[in-house]
Structure formats: structure tokens, C-alpha cells
Amino acid sequence: MRGDWQLRGNDICLRHKKTLVPLWKHSHPVARSTVSERLTENLSDVMSGSIDGDEVLPSEYDYWLEQRLVDGTDHTWLGSIDLYPAITFCALLGAELLRTDAVADSAEGRPSVIGFFAAREGPEKIEEAFSELLAHAKDTALEPRGVYGSLFIHFDRASREDPAFSTLRDLLRSHIFRCWPLAAGEKIFGQSLISRRVHSVATASEETGVGQALLDDLLTEAGALQPGDPRGARQKTFELAPFAQLIADIPTWVGPIAMQKAIGATRAELRALVDDNVLAPRSNLPKVKSPWSAVDGTAFLERMLSMSQRHVSLSEKGWITLQAARNHSRRSLSEILNAVEIKKLTMGQLEGDGGYHSLVVMKAELATLNRDEQVESKARDLVPAAAFGREIGLRGKDSFLNFVSDGHSPSQKAPHPVTGQVFYYLSLEDIAAFRSSFVTPSMMTTETGAHRNTVVAALTSHRIERFTPGGKDYGPIYSREAAQPALAALRR
Incomplete structure (x- = not known):
């Protein structure tokens, strides 16, 4: 009986290309260890070959293990791991992978071989194997222990404090912290998660108080989940960081009436702001009855009031509300507000009112703006760069003008046909x-x-x-x- 045959993880004899078999079994520990008596009982079977193992074609795992035992040579990533942790990990990982559809029909049905092929190239391939186990999880096994099975149990119990397993244990812990919807403070293999990294629809629902079905739709709309994902609420997970603000804000959303009050606008004014892409609800789902963020409304109103250049008394003539200016000029509110930003329109605020409805522009300036741009368009057959910037949603002052003036996209400089001032224009x-x-x-x-x-x-x-x-x-x-x-x- 060779010494390497006694090593757990060694399944075959490379010399004879046969599987190793136990010589005896005995329930009593002392009797089981009395080699001379047990050999005497089984000697005839051993000599006759009646209990010989089956013939088998050795795998790369078997040759790898043989070389490690002979002289320690190992050119795989597992060469950085002690032998016992390496073969234990291969056997446990392989056993769990065999439970998945991905390798269930593999000709190499030995757990150690399956695990070796998954582990020999290092952390990236091992991560793929962990993800394979997670992808095949069932709704009834939604705890890490149920998904990673004996591998998780071994790291959580037998080798939890064993430094020889630290590298392998850290790989699974990092994977779980990265992929599972664990709350801050939850422990895996004795270490706590500092802050939540992942949510599921179920955990996000519990945290926000929003129903799972509605939250699922909102997260799908926001791009956190893929449309048509058939998995259950506890299996639908997403990285929290890009959507943390959304999760925090959803419970604070308000309905349209509350939004109108927040910005001091009429129903028609709010609708026009939405139609002209000035304000947007946080969700366009019909089932969401409260799609508005009051924070968005407050920030919008503050920005609008900051653009006001003077107070206007109710007795002054020639001023019209932004809604009236939109209807009168057939311009979008976005265009009107951009004209205010670049000082082509003067915006004032009616005394005694602090809401959006109090903002007014001069009717005469609006007419002049319309006339100038009509002359310009006819004379040049070119689009002012500033106007095109507004069309594609660039509302920041001079941002698109700076973009074209710095030469990042073709443009043309020409004098205004009326004022003679030089501007940037774009051809088709x-x-x-x-x-x-x-x-x-x-x-x-x-x-x-x-x-x-x-x-x-x-x-x-x-x-x-x-x-x-x-x-x-x-x-x-x-x-x-x-x-x-x-x-x-x-x-x-």
C-alpha cells in the first residue's frame, strides 16, 4: 500500500490506470485500525484481484497531483496553495458544480477533476464557477449555504480559522459580498460586510416599504434589472451604488398636485414643463401615481427664481407669463428659458408671488427674438450652434458653443445678418x-x-x-x- 494512495483526493493508481478501492470497512475504530488482522481477512481477495478497481483513463488532475507529490512541481495557479487545501477545494467545488446542469453530463464525473479544471487558472475562473453555482440556485435555496453547499460549510466550520485555506476562503467571501444582497454588518466566515453592496427586489422592498411588483417595474425602467427576467424577487439582484439615490428617493416621491404646489404652477404649466423637457417625473410608468420628486421641484424653482432679473408690479404692462409666452410664440419652454440664460430675453417676477406662475418675460423682446431668428434662418440656411445645442438638450450656458469653438465638431463662423455680430453656425x-x-x-x-x-x-x-x-x-x-x-x- 503506497503512501500516496492513502491521501484523500487521490482516486486512482497511475501505474495500473485503475481506481483505488477500500480494502475493508469496520464499525469499531480499534478493529478498523488493526491492519494485520484486516489484511489476513482480505488477503485472498486482494491476491485474486476480485476487488481490483475499474480501469480508468487518468486526467490532468491525476498527473498534476502525482507531480505535486513527487517533487512539488506545479505550474498552475494552485501552486501557490498548499496541497491539502488545494485538493480539498477542488473536491468540494467539483461536487457542487456537479449539481448544476452545466457539468451534469460531463464525461469527467469525478468531483476533484471538475474542481481542478475550474480552479487551476486562478481567481477569474474560480469566480466564474461560483457564479455558475449562483445562476443555478433555486428559489428554495436562497442562502449562501444552500447555493455553495459543502464548500460553504467547510469554510464556515472546519477551516474557518485555518490560515492554509485563507486565500481560497477569501475568494468565496469576496464573491458573496459582491453578489449577495447582504445588509451591512452581516458576517461571512467571521468577517462583517461594512456597507451594503447589493440589493434584491425583496430586500429593497423591505427597506423602502414599496411593494415588490411596483419596485420591480421601477428598477427595470431605471435599467437596474433586465425586462422579462423570470426570476423571483429574492433572486433579482442589482449593484446598489448606481441606484442608491433612486432607492432612497422612491419613498419620498409625490403626486402631480403636490408637485404643482411645490413649484407654484398650474396643472397646464406643469404639463407644459414636462412636454418641453424642462421637468421630468422620476417615472413614466402609468401605475406610478406619485412619480414626482419634490426635491427636483424645489431645485427647479430656485434656479428659475435666480434667473429673474427684476421684480415686476402687477400694474406694469407688456409682461406675460412663461406659459403665455410659449403659447404666443409657439416656442418651447426650453427655448424660452435658454434665451433668458443667454440674455436675449429679460425675465422678471411678479410681486407678491414666489412660484413658477409669477415668472414673466417681456412680450416685445419675445417678438424681436422671433423676428431676428426668422431673418437669420432665411439668410443663411444655417442653424445657430446655440439653437442646435438647445435642441439636443444642452442647457448649460455656452457649453455647446465652447464645444464647437474648441474644434471638436465641424462648425462655421459668420456674422449675424442683422447685427453683424459673429456667431457659430452648423450646416446640415x-x-x-x-x-x-x-x-x-x-x-x-x-x-x-x-x-x-x-x-x-x-x-x-x-x-x-x-x-x-x-x-x-x-x-x-x-x-x-x-x-x-x-x-x-x-x-x-
Whole structure:
């Protein structure tokens, strides 16, 4: 009886290419260890070959183990792990993988072999194996112990304090912390999670008080979940960081009447603000009766009031509300407010009222603005760069003008046909060139049909960075190439 045959994890004899078999079994410990007596009882069976093992084709695992035992040579990642932890891990991981559909029909049905192939290349492949176990979890086994089985139990009990298993134990702990909806403070193998990393629909529902079905729809709309995911609420998980603010805000959302009061607007004014992409509810789902954030409303009203240049008494003539200006000029509120920002329109605030309804512009200035742009359009057959920037949702003052003036997209400089002042303009070809290379959230909304909040969430979840050459920020402009993952997700 060779010494290596006694090693747990060694299943075959490489010399004879046969499986190893136990020589005897005995319930009493002392009798079981009395080798001379047990050999005497079984000697005839041993000599006759009646209990020989089956013939087997050795695997790479068997040759790997043989080499480790002979001289310690190991060119796999497992060479950095002591032998006993390595073969124990291979056997336990392989046994759990055999429970999944992925390897159930494998010709290599030995757990140690399955585990070795999963572990020999190191952490990345081991992570794939852990993810395979998680993907095959059933609704009835939604605790880590139930998903990772004997592997989890071994790390949690037998080897919890064993430093020889620390590297392997840390791999599974990190995977669980990264993938499971654990609350802050929960312990895995004796170490606590500092802060939550992952939510499931179920845990987020418990935390927010929002029903699971509604929350599922909201998270799908925001891009945290894939549409049509058939899994249960406890299995639908998502990374918390990109959606933490959404989860925190949902319980604070209000209905349209409360939003009107928050910004001091009429029902028609709120509807116009939405239609013209000035304000957006946090959700467009019909079932959401309270889709508005009062925080958004307060911030919007503060910005509008800060743009007001003077107080207007009720007796002054020639001033009209923003809603009336929209109807009178047939311009969008977005265009009107951008004209206010670039000082082409003067906006005032009626005395005695602090809401959106109190904001007014001069009717005469609005007429002049319309006339100038009509002359300009006819004379040039070009689109002012500032106007195109507003069209694609770039409301920041001069952000798009700085973008074209710095040469990042084709444009033309020409004098205004009336005032003679030099401005940047875009031809149809210039516009096509910009659209082929760049996108904005408004463009992505138009191209995909997704809600603006969903677009922003997709950009966040895919970690798409703004186009900022040399660290210069031109507002929410993204390279189309960089934004492709988010665009593809939105189209799906």
C-alpha cells in the first residue's frame, strides 16, 4: 500500500490506470485500525484481484497531483496553495458544480477533476464557477449555504480559522459580498460586510416599504434589472451604488398636485414643463401615481427664481407669463428659458408671488427674438450652434458653443445678418457629423424611446464617462462609441 494512495483526493493508481478501492470497512475504530488482522481477512481477495478497481483513463488532475507529490512541481495557479487545501477545494467545488446542469453530463464525473479544471487558472475562473453555482440556485435555496453547499460549510466550520485555506476562503467571501444582497454588518466566515453592496427586489422592498411588483417595474425602467427576467424577487439582484439615490428617493416621491404646489404652477404649466423637457417625473410608468420628486421641484424653482432679473408690479404692462409666452410664440419652454440664460430675453417676477406662475418675460423682446431668428434662418440656411445645442438638450450656458469653438465638431463662423455680430453656425452636414460621433441624453431618449431617467441610469450603470478632453467639461456630451453599451441596453 503506497503512501500516496492513502491521501484523500487521490482516486486512482497511475501505474495500473485503475481506481483505488477500500480494502475493508469496520464499525469499531480499534478493529478498523488493526491492519494485520484486516489484511489476513482480505488477503485472498486482494491476491485474486476480485476487488481490483475499474480501469480508468487518468486526467490532468491525476498527473498534476502525482507531480505535486513527487517533487512539488506545479505550474498552475494552485501552486501557490498548499496541497491539502488545494485538493480539498477542488473536491468540494467539483461536487457542487456537479449539481448544476452545466457539468451534469460531463464525461469527467469525478468531483476533484471538475474542481481542478475550474480552479487551476486562478481567481477569474474560480469566480466564474461560483457564479455558475449562483445562476443555478433555486428559489428554495436562497442562502449562501444552500447555493455553495459543502464548500460553504467547510469554510464556515472546519477551516474557518485555518490560515492554509485563507486565500481560497477569501475568494468565496469576496464573491458573496459582491453578489449577495447582504445588509451591512452581516458576517461571512467571521468577517462583517461594512456597507451594503447589493440589493434584491425583496430586500429593497423591505427597506423602502414599496411593494415588490411596483419596485420591480421601477428598477427595470431605471435599467437596474433586465425586462422579462423570470426570476423571483429574492433572486433579482442589482449593484446598489448606481441606484442608491433612486432607492432612497422612491419613498419620498409625490403626486402631480403636490408637485404643482411645490413649484407654484398650474396643472397646464406643469404639463407644459414636462412636454418641453424642462421637468421630468422620476417615472413614466402609468401605475406610478406619485412619480414626482419634490426635491427636483424645489431645485427647479430656485434656479428659475435666480434667473429673474427684476421684480415686476402687477400694474406694469407688456409682461406675460412663461406659459403665455410659449403659447404666443409657439416656442418651447426650453427655448424660452435658454434665451433668458443667454440674455436675449429679460425675465422678471411678479410681486407678491414666489412660484413658477409669477415668472414673466417681456412680450416685445419675445417678438424681436422671433423676428431676428426668422431673418437669420432665411439668410443663411444655417442653424445657430446655440439653437442646435438647445435642441439636443444642452442647457448649460455656452457649453455647446465652447464645444464647437474648441474644434471638436465641424462648425462655421459668420456674422449675424442683422447685427453683424459673429456667431457659430452648423450646416446640415455639420449636424450629421456631430450626430455620427457624439450623443447626449436627449438624443438617446429620441433614438431609443427610453425615458430620460432610464437613459441617465443606463449611462451610470455602464459607467459611461462624459467627453472631457483635457479635463474640460462641455456638459452631458458623450462619445457615441463609448456610449454604445448603454445604447444597446436601452434598445433591448
